[in-house]
Amino acid sequence: MAAIELDGLTKHYGDVVAVDGLDLTVEEGEIFGFLGPNGAGKSTTIDILLDFVRPTGGTARVLGHDAQRESLAVRQRTGVLPDAYHVYDRLTGRQHMEFVVDSKEVDADIEAILERVRVLEAADRKAGGYSKGMRQRLVLAMALVGDPDLLILDEPSTGLDPNGARQMREIIQAENERGTTVFFSSHIMEQVEAICDRVAIINRGRLVAVDSIDGLRDSTETTTTLTVDVSNADDGAVAAVRARDDVNSASLAGDRISITLGPDGSKFGVLQTLDQAGVTIEDFSLDESSLEDLFAEYTTSQQSVDRDAAGPDALDAGGAGATEVNR
């Protein structure tokens, strides 16, 4: 049984299409990254999974239950760290946890969970006085109550310092090893890359890619940029490099040659060619395209297609397509 199954999921807000025919399956036991720029439809999709929002079309199933008709069963077995939430300022951290325990009607060691996310010492202080990072930890603790089968985390690293983000990752991994499926959204590839088994990239409410991290790397043309510092280069040497089959481009600027290689380009071969051309190599560095670049490529090229379709007015919107859906 799949943990999450989206079938043609669509949500319109008036004329605005927030989610556009999303098909997606998340298997049980996966750590699944849901990636997209701000306003891509990530939060709307998660809101539908939790029945905060009703879809205009299509269906969502979570843990084998219909996300709308059987939402109670879904939420009983799911732990959630929502996006744009607000804690109860006048209640203490402990009272927040008690509310979850009462609501899910489960036994849980509140202190142990608070200890795990490192807010135990603040447990009896009002959450209104917590820092952003502490609130995020508290809500993560609330999500962990009752050992859920599925964790839905919407931008979990928001407000956390690098140390906190690392602890968040460790907790996610530990929960996953216990058998929990983890579905988390992010607009930062780096966070997803580190721990996810598979990734979906969405943009403007549409799925643009679903694959493992390695699969994503392989499926796109990865380019490698080789920068070589030289002391006696001339155009002839650059032309010799450019003549190689595995080189896409090469250019000389002062004492530095920049070379981009194709997918199977041989760095060693390029250096050899330069050496044979009589160039003295002082130093060199490599820059492989990152998944971040890949993500940018996916989400911007898709956008330009959309813009063409939408006509010239859409160009004025500008920016990185970060049109937040306003509701």
Added chain:
Amino acid sequence: MSWTAVAKKDFRDAVQSRALWALLGVFVVLSVVLSYAYATFPELVGGTTEPTVGGLVFFTSGIVSLFVSLTAIVVCYKAIAGERELGSIKLMLALPHRRRDVFLGKLVGRTGVLTLALAVGLVVGLGLGAVLIGSFEPVPIAAFLFVTLLFAVVYVTVVVSLSATTGSTSRATTFALGFFLLFELLWDVVPLGVVYVANGLALPATMPDWIFPLMQLPPSSAYVLALSALLPDIAESAPGGGVAAGFDAFYARPELGFAVLAFWLVVPMAVGSYRFANADL
């Protein structure tokens, strides 16, 4: 029983409202002053010269209804709209609660808060009055507490229901204040206006019977009317007593107060919970 978890959480939260306790302070002072005034100078307010607990109950019902309505607004106007606007509702509804359980839990939790404040104020005010008058009359006190609690439940329901229709706190404020303005401050002229228009832009010599229920439509009027239904003897002699006098239709009787209170319980609850259950948060 998922609403109990919501009610408990909500009570713990709302009971810490500073505005609530400020209002209670004012209410305690006023009810002490009124109890003292009535016990000392009963002839100033009623026909009798002998102060009774029953008379005190009617004498203080006006200030009680004002306290209940204002406190209900202060405690409840953000009950649901506020949680939606801030986003704390996402923490609540990420848990296994039906929307109608959240609505019910909110009603119970906020009623609890209002009842607690009311109990403090009434024990002080009525207690002082009973001591000064020197008698304890369980029947009028029990009737008074029953109707007052019902009235508090009704007002909480109205304001929470208004709050449930919107995700904007400012709109919820407008609705709650608008309700108070229309039904508690301006309503006196509305039935007259309706009669005036219905009679061809002139006031008739005798008022038609149907103006009576119209006049009793505000929850606070229905509250006093319901009180006089339970305590008819005291109502006759109390100021403003015998409200149904002059009308002879079958419905022109004090029991109508309970019907009106029931109306304000059922209709807002139906509209509010329906709107909330179908909203995109």
